Amino acid sequence: MKFILALDQGTTSSRAMVFDRAGTIQGMAQREFRQFFPQPGWVEQDGNEIWASQVGVAMEAVTRAGLTMADIAAIGITNQRETTLLWDRRTGQPLHNAIVWQDRRTAAACDRLKEAGREQLFRERTGLVLDAYFSGTKLAWLLDNIPDARRRAEAGELAFGTIDSWLVWNLTGGKCHLTDVSNASRTLMYDIHRGDWDGELLELLRIPASLLPRVASSSEVYGETAPGLFAVPVPIAGIAGDQQAALFGQTCTRPGMVKNTYGTGCFMLMQTGATAVPSRNNLLTTVAWRIGEQTEYALEGSVFIAGAAVQWLRDGLGIIRTAAEVEPLAASVPDSGGVYLVPAFVGLGAPHWDQYARGTIVGITRGTTAAHIARATLEGIAFQVADLLQAMEDDAGIPLAELRVDGGAAGNDLLMQFQADLLRVPVTRPTVHETTALGAACLAGLAVGYWQDQAEIAAHWQLDRTFFPDLPAERVAELRSGWSRALERSKGWALPGEPSP
Structure with a gap:
């Protein structure tokens, strides 16, 4: 019997989980890594430490499951999004610490682009707001502040990636420089409608196109692990940003279905199908995933601190x-x-x-x-x-029937009950809380035929508990x-x- 290995590279820790065909966790490992705060508002991480922790927990999870890498049918990757790395293509070494999604150092650069009247252009092409949260201005900062980086980038010597790209690069020994559509859609550089990097936005951000990874689908065989990394080569077959992976893991595959992940931040996504719904309420329009030729979209609201x-x-x-x-x-x-x-x-x-x-x-x-x-x-x-939910309902014109929840804090019953009270709808918590890793595993498993289709995956979703609204409406209004x-x-x-x- 074969299994799927999911790599879940998060903001504060790297985790790995081994899933069986029923979507049950057979082995799991986790390792925290250091966060750096060089100045107020700056948040950085060590790219090499991220990689070392991730490959370490991958092997540990497989061992804890009583398996070897020969038992793994495919690897799926999910990751903290927007966090930005720049590395040397020849040596594979980062030029600087990764700039984390929470980092605010480029707020003024975003303000300058807004003052230049560019906000609507970015909004229309990328579905995002002009904010320091996203990768584009972080990458521009690295090019401007690392000595000789801009010249080397224009000479094709450097590579940019979000954390998924960095992991794939290292897993394949530098053979694959790629990302998936869900991660690309979080950079401020990707046109979510055309499905490609946008030359005009790159010019405004002063980013050389030679830095950028190839954009692939969320479920395909991208390559194999490098010889010598594990005992046998393993296909890498699924990639999605953490929130999109959780949406997939929660089997929110029909328009109008909503999930909220309670992690370091809080992230709510509503699946909108093949339609990229523009937001009137300052939500993000983002790519959910692409499987085959079919791109699906979502509306997203992000809470930075949860x-x-x-x-x-x-x-x-x-x-x-x-x-x-x-x-x-x-x-x-x-x-x-x-x-x-x-x-x-x-x-x-x-x-x-x-x-x-x-x-x-x-x-x-x-x-x-x-x-x-x-x-x-x-x-x-x-x-x-x-x-967030109120804004999402206004945008989509679809009243919420239920909220599916996951992430570490979803295990907090007091929080979940209060959430149901405020929303006035049932809050449903699945048996497997680790839906982010499960989503990455499912995308990888689909690509290699481990699961036949999305219906087979959806059949495995199991309910742990439903929280029903209990507070009177008048009290909720007061609160x-x-x-x-x-x-x-x-x-x-x-x-x-x-x-x-």
Whole structure:
């Protein structure tokens, strides 16, 4: 019997999982890696450390499953999106740390493009807003700030990639420089309608086309692992950005189906089929995946800080020792005691897109305790998701029937119940929470015939629990009104030109 190996390269850790035909995890390994904060608002990672941690957990997961690489039918890759790397094609060595998606150093560059009247062009071609979140301005910064990088790039000596490209490059020993459509659609350089890199946008960003990877589909055999990396060569057959992979893993393959992933950030996607729906509410229009010749699209709303707010309670405030402690602490009080926490630590994502917003706690009294702040933190995550859903329903014209959830914080029952209360629809949690890795495995398995079609994959989706709305509508309206007031106080707090957080 064969299995599929999924590589799940996330923002704070590299993970690997081995799946069987039923979509059940047979082996898993995880390794955290370092984050660097050279200046306020800057977030970097070491590309070599990412690769070492990822290949290490791949072998560890296979071993834990009691298997060898000969038992693996294919490898699927899913990754933190937008994070940007530049490396030497000859040596394979990065020229600089990776600039992470959370990094805000190029906010002013985005402002200059907006002032030049280019925002609508980027919006129409890429489906994205002009924000420091995406790869294009990060890559331009690397070219401008690494000595001799621009000349070397124009000479064809350098390669750019998001993390999927970096992993494929290393897995194949430098033979394959490619990305998939879902990752390409997050760079500010890719025309999602034509399905290709856009020369005019590259010119505006001053990016030489010679740097860019080939854009492939999300499910095909791209190549094999390099001789000597593992005991046998293994096909690499599926790639999708983490949120698109989760959408696929949640089997949201029909227009109108919605999933929300609760990770470092929070990401809600609505599948829109073959139609790239333009947003009127500051959501992103993005490629979901391409299988064969069929490209499918999604509407996306991104919350920059979700699980990272719980990490801040642990590492910044020190009111919990482990992330798991947040739920019992928050549940020790009946409500937040009127406290609202807006986790705009690095600005606000959709539908607000305010890069000058900052984290805010309001409603504190002498009676406020650590438990109230913990509960307000979880509720702040749910309020942001509710804002997204409202915008998504307005854009698509489709009322939500249910929300499918996944990611680490989806295991937090208190958060999931509050989410259902706010949304006024059932929140459904699958048995396999690791839908991001599962999605990558499914894309790879489809390419090699491990699964015959998407219907076979959908048959394996299993429900763990459904959370039904419980709070009265009037109380929900009161809570959301309070959240709106707190949100307004967080917006525009930092002044342009001030150091970012």
